[in-house]
Amino acid sequence: MQFKTIKEINFGLVSKKFSVEELIKDTFALINENKVLNCFISLNKENALARAKKIKVSKDSHLLSGIPIAQKDLFCTKGIKTTCGSKMLESFYPPYSSKVEEALNAAGSICIGKTNMDEFAMGSSNETSFFGNVHNPWKKGFVPGGSSGGAACSVAAGLVPAATGTDTGGSIRQPAALCGLTGIKPTYGRISRWGMIAFASSLDQAGPICRTAEDCSILLDAMTGYDSRDTTSLNLDPTNTYADLNKSYENLRIGIVDEFNVDALSKESQTLFNESLKVFESLGASIHKISLPNINQSVPTYYVIAPAECSSNLSRYDGVKFGHRSLEAEDLESLYINSRSEGFGDEVKRRILIGTYVLSAGYYDAYYKKAQQVRRLIKNDFEEAFKDVDLIVSPTSPSEAFEFGSKGTQDPTELYLEDLYTISSNLAGLPALSMPHGFVNGLPVGIQLIGNYLEESMILNFANRFQQSTDFHNAKPTFEGF
Amino acid sequence: MSWECVIGLEAHVQLSTETKLFSRASTSFGEEPNTNVNLVDCGLPGVLPTVNKNAFYKAIRFGLAVNADINQTSLFDRKNYFYPDLPKGYQITQMELPIVSGGKVEIEIEGAKKIINLTRAHLEEDAGKSIHEGMAGTGVDLNRAGTPLLEIVSEPEISSAKEAVAYMKALHQIVTFLDVSDGNMSQGSLRCDANVSVRKKGDKELGTRTEIKNINSFRFIEKAINYEIERQIDVIESGESVTQETRLYDSIKNETRPMRSKEFANDYRYFPDPDLLPVMISDEEIEEIKAAFPEMPKDKFVRYQSEFKIPENDAQIISSSKNLATFFEECMENAKDSKLLSNLLIGDISSLLNKENIEITDSKLSTKNVSELVNLVSEGIISGKIAKTVLEETWDSGLSPIEIVESSGLKQIDDDDEIERIIDQIISEHPDQVSAYKGGKVKLFGFFVGQIMKATQGKANPASANKILKDKLDN
Incomplete structure (x- = not known):
C-alpha cells in the first residue's frame, strides 16, 4: 500500500482489491515500521479503525471515502490531542473540530494522526518542534522542510497518500519541494480558518500536500468553501479543480520574475529551472520576463507582519485557562512569565518579541504600518503582472534539503531566506503550488507556480499536464542512511 | 485664588x-x-x-x-x-x-x-x-x-x-x-x-x-x-x-x-x-434604522399633551423617563382616565418609588394593576382616598386592585338610601353639633363629613354624601 496515490487507493477500494479496514491497518503498520522518521506527534488509531469498519466504498462514493489522511497538528480535532508542535499545548484536547476536519470527515476520509510541525508553524525546517526533528525520507538527518514537515514526510515516505498542511510563508510549498511532493496553498479565504490554530491570521491558509497535482485537486475541492464562522472566508462555492483538470487552458503566458534573480542559484538549479521552462513551452505555454519591483521587500515585510500578528495571537497562552501552566508560579506575574517561558520554544519567543517590538508605541508607524504599506505595493505589483501573464513561475526554495542544525543556528535570519520565493504569495493572498522538477545532490527540488486570485484550477490543470509529461513526481525516496 | x-x-x-x-x-x-x-x-x-x-x-x-x-x-x-x-x-x-x-x-x-x-x-x-x-x-x-x-x-x-x-x-x-x-x-x-x-x-x-x-x-x-x-x-x-x-x-x-x-x-x-x-x-x-427610530422624550412630551390631554407638568415628568413613559403608554391601553393615571404616576407611585429608591420596572406594580386601579376610581367604584390604600396594598403584594377591593370590602357606597340612613344616624347622635351648625357655625359641616367617612371607613361616595348631608342639615 506504500506510495499509492488517492486515485490508486480509491481504485483498489472500489474494485474490492482491499477493504478500508485492511487499508487502515496496513497504514498503521507502515507508520509503525517508520517510527524513526518522527513525522507523527500522535496517532488516532482506535478511532480510525472504528471508522474504517463503517465505511463502505463504491464507485459512487466520494474519491476521499476511506482514504487515510494525516492532519497537521494545528487543526483542532475534537477529543484528539492537538499540540501545534508546542510544549504549551502538549496536553490540549480540543472540545471541537476545525472546519477542515469537519469537511474531510464529511467526504469520508479517515484522520490517521496528527503530524509533526514547527512550533506554532514558525520555522522552515521542522527543527523548532517540541516533539523533535523530522527526517527527510530521502536522507536521514536531513530536514523535510517546514513548517508542515511531518505532513510532507508522511506522504513522501508513502505512509499516507495525502496530508493537510498550512502555509503562512511557504509552509506547504517548501516542505513539498524538499520532499519531492506537490502542495498547493489556495487563495487566502478559500479554506476556512475555523479551528486552525493561528500563527499569523492575515497570512495563514490551509492546503493539501500529496504525491500528484491530481490528488491535490481532489483534496483541495473537499477543503474549500464558505464558512460563516470565519469572516475572512470567501463567500464562494467550493473549488472544482478536479473536474477542471480536463479543461484546456490554451496558450498560457508564463512570467519569470526579473527580481528573483535565478542566475544567483547554483548551476544545477538553474539548469533544472530552464529545463522545466522548456517543458512548459512544449505544453504550449509562452515564457515572458516580468518585473515585480517591490518583491525583494517580501521577506522583511513578512517578518514584521507575521510576528506582529503572532505576538497577539499567542497572548491567549497565559497558563490561566488551557495549555501549560507553570508549577513554579507564586503570583499572577510569575504565572504568566513562567508558564510562557517554559511553554514556548526559542523561535516562538523570538517572534513574539519581534512582534511586540514592532507594535509598540513609537515603533508602530516605522515598522508595522510601513510593512502594511509595502504589502500593498507587493500586491499591486502582482495585480499589474497578471494583466500580462497567466501564471508566474519560480523555484520554490533556494536550495534542496539540508542537514539538521546546518542553517540558522548562528543567525536565525539565514533560515528566513528559505521563504524568499514563497512569502510574496502569502502577502498578496495569491494561490501558489509547488511540484517536483528534478534533483540536486540526489535530493528533490520544487518549482513554484503562482496564479491570479481564485485561479486554483488553472494552476492545478497546468501542474497536472506537467506531471503527465514528466516523471519527477513518481520518484520514490531512497531512504538514504536509514 | x-x-x-x-x-x-x-x-x-x-x-x-x-x-x-x-x-x-x-x-x-x-x-x-x-x-x-x-x-x-x-x-x-x-x-x-x-x-x-x-x-x-x-x-x-x-x-x-x-x-x-x-x-x-x-x-x-x-x-x-x-x-x-x-x-x-x-x-x-x-x-x-x-x-x-x-x-x-x-x-x-x-x-x-x-x-x-x-x-x-x-x-x-x-x-x-x-x-x-x-x-x-x-x-x-x-x-x-x-x-x-x-x-x-x-x-x-x-x-x-x-x-x-x-x-x-x-x-x-x-x-x-x-x-x-x-x-x-x-x-x-x-x-x-x-x-x-x-x-x-x-x-x-x-x-x-x-x-x-x-x-x-x-x-x-x-x-x-x-x-x-x-x-x-x-x-x-x-x-x-x-x-x-x-x-x-x-x-x-x-x-x-x-x-x-x-x-x-x-x-x-x-x-x-x-x-x-x-x-x-x-x-x-441606515435608512432602515432611521425608519424604525423610536419616539424620543421631546416628541412624547408633545404627544402626551395633545393625545392624552394630560397636564404639561405631568407630560414633562413622565416623558423624561423611559421606564415611566413605557409604563404610562402601556397603562393607557386599558386605563379610562389619562389624567387620573398621570396624576397617580407622578404623585403616589413616584413617592413610593423614591422612598425605596427603585425603578418602576423593579417594583411589583404591573401596568394591568395600575390601569385597573385608575378605572376603579374613574368608574366611581372606589374613592381617590381608598385608591391610595389599594395602591399601597398592590405595591406590597402585587395583587390585583379589583381583588383587593372585593376581598376587603373597600367598594364605594353609592346607594343613596344607605348613605341617608348613615347620615340620619349621625345627626341623631350629635344633637349639639346640629344646633350649633344651624345657629351659624357652618364650619361644622366638615365635622359631619368626617363622621360619615369614619362610619363608612371612607367608602361613602363623597359627592352623594355631601349632597345628602347638606339637604338634611339645611332643612
Missing part, C-alpha cells in the same frame, strides 16, 4: 443585544458563572470572532440620535494586555475607525442649556470578571466576556461635577429611549471613567489630568469628581504638582486613590484585528 475644572467623560454603555459582540452566547445577567460562555468567549486555540450586526445597529441608532457622523466602514483593532479575565490576551475594540464620530448631547443645569460635544463612540467587547471572594484562589467568570459595549467619549467640555451628572443622565435617557441599553447602573450597564483636571480661572492651557476609573452611579460621579477637584486644588496650592495617573474612587471612604502602576502602565500595542474584515454599513441599513 479662583479655580476652574475641566472634565471629559468616557461612558461605557452595555448594549442590550441578545447575544455577545463576537459570539452567539447569551448576554443575560446574573447566570451561574461560566454558563454564558462558548468556544469563542473563552478564546480557545483556533476560534474566530464573527460580528453581531445588532450591536452595530444600536450604535448607529445612538449616533443618529446625537447627530453624529456614522462611519459606514469601520474597523476593529486589538488592544493587547494580559489579565486573567481577558481570555484572548487582547480586547477587540475600535481605535482607528469607530462606528460613530462626533455628535452633541444637550444638558440642562438649573434651567440653563449647554451642549457637550462628543469625540466618538466605538464598539468593544467587555472583559470577564475575577472573583476573589468565597474561594481559595481567584476565580474567573467569563459570562460577561464579549458583551458588547459602546464607549462614548466626550470632549473635555464639562465644567463641574453637577454638569457631569447631568451629562450622564442625558446619556442614560438617550440610550434607554433608543433601546440601546437597559441603562441599569447597578448591573453595570452604564458606567464611566472621568478625566479631571483643574486650572486657574482664565488660563488657556489644561492642567495635568487624572483619570478616575469605573464609576457606576450618578451619586458617585458627583462625589468622586468633587473629591478629585478638591484634592487637585490642595496639591497645587501646597506647591506640588498633580501626577498624571489613574485613580479609583472608594465610595465607602469617599476618596480617590491611585491604582498600582502595574494595573495600568501598559503599551496596548493596538493594531487592526486581522481576524475581522472592515464592517460595512449600507445606506439602506
Whole structure:
C-alpha cells in the first residue's frame, strides 16, 4: 500500500482489491515500521479503525471515502490531542473540530494522526518542534522542510497518500519541494480558518500536500468553501479543480520574475529551472520576463507582519485557562512569565518579541504600518503582472534539503531566506503550488507556480499536464542512511 | 485664588443585544458563572470572532440620535494586555475607525442649556470578571466576556461635577429611549471613567489630568469628581504638582486613590484585528434604522399633551423617563382616565418609588394593576382616598386592585338610601353639633363629613354624601 496515490487507493477500494479496514491497518503498520522518521506527534488509531469498519466504498462514493489522511497538528480535532508542535499545548484536547476536519470527515476520509510541525508553524525546517526533528525520507538527518514537515514526510515516505498542511510563508510549498511532493496553498479565504490554530491570521491558509497535482485537486475541492464562522472566508462555492483538470487552458503566458534573480542559484538549479521552462513551452505555454519591483521587500515585510500578528495571537497562552501552566508560579506575574517561558520554544519567543517590538508605541508607524504599506505595493505589483501573464513561475526554495542544525543556528535570519520565493504569495493572498522538477545532490527540488486570485484550477490543470509529461513526481525516496 | 475644572467623560454603555459582540452566547445577567460562555468567549486555540450586526445597529441608532457622523466602514483593532479575565490576551475594540464620530448631547443645569460635544463612540467587547471572594484562589467568570459595549467619549467640555451628572443622565435617557441599553447602573450597564483636571480661572492651557476609573452611579460621579477637584486644588496650592495617573474612587471612604502602576502602565500595542474584515454599513441599513427610530422624550412630551390631554407638568415628568413613559403608554391601553393615571404616576407611585429608591420596572406594580386601579376610581367604584390604600396594598403584594377591593370590602357606597340612613344616624347622635351648625357655625359641616367617612371607613361616595348631608342639615 506504500506510495499509492488517492486515485490508486480509491481504485483498489472500489474494485474490492482491499477493504478500508485492511487499508487502515496496513497504514498503521507502515507508520509503525517508520517510527524513526518522527513525522507523527500522535496517532488516532482506535478511532480510525472504528471508522474504517463503517465505511463502505463504491464507485459512487466520494474519491476521499476511506482514504487515510494525516492532519497537521494545528487543526483542532475534537477529543484528539492537538499540540501545534508546542510544549504549551502538549496536553490540549480540543472540545471541537476545525472546519477542515469537519469537511474531510464529511467526504469520508479517515484522520490517521496528527503530524509533526514547527512550533506554532514558525520555522522552515521542522527543527523548532517540541516533539523533535523530522527526517527527510530521502536522507536521514536531513530536514523535510517546514513548517508542515511531518505532513510532507508522511506522504513522501508513502505512509499516507495525502496530508493537510498550512502555509503562512511557504509552509506547504517548501516542505513539498524538499520532499519531492506537490502542495498547493489556495487563495487566502478559500479554506476556512475555523479551528486552525493561528500563527499569523492575515497570512495563514490551509492546503493539501500529496504525491500528484491530481490528488491535490481532489483534496483541495473537499477543503474549500464558505464558512460563516470565519469572516475572512470567501463567500464562494467550493473549488472544482478536479473536474477542471480536463479543461484546456490554451496558450498560457508564463512570467519569470526579473527580481528573483535565478542566475544567483547554483548551476544545477538553474539548469533544472530552464529545463522545466522548456517543458512548459512544449505544453504550449509562452515564457515572458516580468518585473515585480517591490518583491525583494517580501521577506522583511513578512517578518514584521507575521510576528506582529503572532505576538497577539499567542497572548491567549497565559497558563490561566488551557495549555501549560507553570508549577513554579507564586503570583499572577510569575504565572504568566513562567508558564510562557517554559511553554514556548526559542523561535516562538523570538517572534513574539519581534512582534511586540514592532507594535509598540513609537515603533508602530516605522515598522508595522510601513510593512502594511509595502504589502500593498507587493500586491499591486502582482495585480499589474497578471494583466500580462497567466501564471508566474519560480523555484520554490533556494536550495534542496539540508542537514539538521546546518542553517540558522548562528543567525536565525539565514533560515528566513528559505521563504524568499514563497512569502510574496502569502502577502498578496495569491494561490501558489509547488511540484517536483528534478534533483540536486540526489535530493528533490520544487518549482513554484503562482496564479491570479481564485485561479486554483488553472494552476492545478497546468501542474497536472506537467506531471503527465514528466516523471519527477513518481520518484520514490531512497531512504538514504536509514 | 479662583479655580476652574475641566472634565471629559468616557461612558461605557452595555448594549442590550441578545447575544455577545463576537459570539452567539447569551448576554443575560446574573447566570451561574461560566454558563454564558462558548468556544469563542473563552478564546480557545483556533476560534474566530464573527460580528453581531445588532450591536452595530444600536450604535448607529445612538449616533443618529446625537447627530453624529456614522462611519459606514469601520474597523476593529486589538488592544493587547494580559489579565486573567481577558481570555484572548487582547480586547477587540475600535481605535482607528469607530462606528460613530462626533455628535452633541444637550444638558440642562438649573434651567440653563449647554451642549457637550462628543469625540466618538466605538464598539468593544467587555472583559470577564475575577472573583476573589468565597474561594481559595481567584476565580474567573467569563459570562460577561464579549458583551458588547459602546464607549462614548466626550470632549473635555464639562465644567463641574453637577454638569457631569447631568451629562450622564442625558446619556442614560438617550440610550434607554433608543433601546440601546437597559441603562441599569447597578448591573453595570452604564458606567464611566472621568478625566479631571483643574486650572486657574482664565488660563488657556489644561492642567495635568487624572483619570478616575469605573464609576457606576450618578451619586458617585458627583462625589468622586468633587473629591478629585478638591484634592487637585490642595496639591497645587501646597506647591506640588498633580501626577498624571489613574485613580479609583472608594465610595465607602469617599476618596480617590491611585491604582498600582502595574494595573495600568501598559503599551496596548493596538493594531487592526486581522481576524475581522472592515464592517460595512449600507445606506439602506441606515435608512432602515432611521425608519424604525423610536419616539424620543421631546416628541412624547408633545404627544402626551395633545393625545392624552394630560397636564404639561405631568407630560414633562413622565416623558423624561423611559421606564415611566413605557409604563404610562402601556397603562393607557386599558386605563379610562389619562389624567387620573398621570396624576397617580407622578404623585403616589413616584413617592413610593423614591422612598425605596427603585425603578418602576423593579417594583411589583404591573401596568394591568395600575390601569385597573385608575378605572376603579374613574368608574366611581372606589374613592381617590381608598385608591391610595389599594395602591399601597398592590405595591406590597402585587395583587390585583379589583381583588383587593372585593376581598376587603373597600367598594364605594353609592346607594343613596344607605348613605341617608348613615347620615340620619349621625345627626341623631350629635344633637349639639346640629344646633350649633344651624345657629351659624357652618364650619361644622366638615365635622359631619368626617363622621360619615369614619362610619363608612371612607367608602361613602363623597359627592352623594355631601349632597345628602347638606339637604338634611339645611332643612
